[in-house]
Amino acid sequence: MARPPKPWYRKERRAWFVTLDGVQHNLGPDQALALSRFAKLLAQFAGDRCQLPDTFAELADAFLEWTQRNRSEATYLWYLKALQSFVRRYPDVKPEQLRPFHVETWAAEHGGATNTRRNRMRAVKRCLRWAHRQGYIDRDPVVALEVPNGPPRDVYVSPEEFAELLSHVKCPEFADLLTVVYEVGCRPQEILRLEPRHVDLKHSRWVIPASEAKGKRAPRVVYLTEKAQAITERYLARYPGGKLFCNSQGLPWDPYSTACHARRVQLRMGRARMKARGITVPDHEVVELAVQLADDKRRKEDERLTNAGKRPKRRPRLNTPKTDTYWTRVARQRLVDKRASELAERRSLYSLRHSWATNALQSGVDPLTAAVLMGHRDPSMLARVYQHLSHNPEHLLKQMKKARGE
The missing domain is CATH 1.10.10 (Arc Repressor Mutant, subunit A)
Incomplete structure (x- = not known):
């Protein structure tokens, strides 16, 4: 059981101090006045601790403060982004006024894939479940909210498919990243955050301390194959400090950059399969999409000029692909990318794990x-x-x- 706070005298400062909730307070040099100020601080501190949040926004702030103290920075930022969006949608709603349809409506308004909507709903449910367990609210108002199931993790990349995947990778550093994950089965966050201090070449492994590992319960040890160890040694010589795996510009890989490269590889594979199968985009589809894109751009420009108090410009309508080569190029590129995406799946680092x-x-x-x-x-x-x-x-x-x- 923790000891109650008690003032103490600091000789070098010639003053009395007390620590409340991890914060030191200077009570002054006089002992009687220091004890009086300590009593007032203690009463104020107890009153602040007993004050319950009035709105969901205040409740979310309390949850985020707890998350920042007890969870990783990435987890805190993930909850921060989701809860800020929910608070902007319902800025003044009280916790007891929330209903499951509030969360479902907000998650659907933002669109996105099923897994994206699922994660938004999970963030709000986690905040309210934490508040109920901590005693901030008497009941969880969205306990009956049904969160959709995540997509099945049934993607399998065979050795032959992985060899085809590597043949369409133009960035050698990205190819090394994919190869190591396929060889050792590590989590994406582990290889993206890996530093030279985590590498134990003597035993052919990476050792990530418990404080940096997932769950923070035990150290994470990743054993290396010969190919993975050779790649690790090469990057150790290249980047002795900072993150170990970097791109061609010397910048560490992150989830966004890896997703962008995976998308490019997917399109290259899809275009190669289109060429092998003789699949092309019909010209009439290109013309229809080019007209639609040009009209959308013209309408937005006219709305902008109208809102600014100016007269919209008169421009000829796009009727044939020869009228405007820019929009036909854009339309053809989009249609080719769409066909390519249908013929080749995007392979993420998790699919390789x-x-x-x-x-x-x-x-x-x-x-x-x-x-x-x-x-x-x-x-x-x-x-x-x-x-x-x-x-x-x-x-x-x-x-x-x-x-x-x-």
Whole structure:
């Protein structure tokens, strides 16, 4: 049990001090006055602690302060972005006035994929669940809110598909990043935040301390294959300080830059498959989209001039692709990218990690060892999430015969 706060005398400052909630207060040199000021501070501190938030915005501030103290910076920023958006939508709503439809309406207004809407709803639910457990509110008003399920993690990249993927990567540094993740199955956040101090070449591994690992419960150890170790040694010589894996400009990789490169690789693969199959974009679709894009641009420009009190310009309407080569180029590029995206899937770093789990299990690694190598606390995560073995019926049939002693 923590000891109650008590004033003490600091000789070098010739004054009395007391610490309340981690903050030191100067009570002055006189002991009687110091004790009087301490009593007033203690009463004020107790009153502030008993004051409950009046609106959801105040409740979110309290939750964010707690998150900043007890969770990682990335987690805090994630909650901050989501809750700020919700507060802008409902700035004066009280916690007891919230209903599940408030959260669903706000999440749907922003659009995005199912997983994006799911994460927004999870942020608000987590804040209110924390407030209920802490005693800020008597009940959780959105406890009945149904959050949509996340997309299944059933993407598997075979060694042949990975070789095709690398053939369309033009950035050598990005190819090294993909290769290491496919070789060792680490989490994307682990390789993006890796520093030279985490590398233990003597034992062919990375050692991330518990304070920086996911969950902050135990150190995360990533063992390296020969190919992954060779790449790690090369980057250690190139970047002895800061983040280890950087792009061609010497800047550390981040989730945004890796997603952009993955999108470019997807489009290159899709265009190559279009060329191999003889797929082209019809000219009439290009003309229709070019006219639509030009009209949209013209309408927005006219609205801008009208709002500024100016007369809109008179411009000829785009009727044929020869009238305006710029819009036809833009339209053709968009249609080609759309077709390419349909023919090739985008492979993220997480899909390569999931593929490592499949390759390990198919190679005969037992689930417990695979779970330890991936950084899971128990092998049940492999059974719940990584169901990639269903993509290989030959392997399952072989294991069934092995189980029957055949």
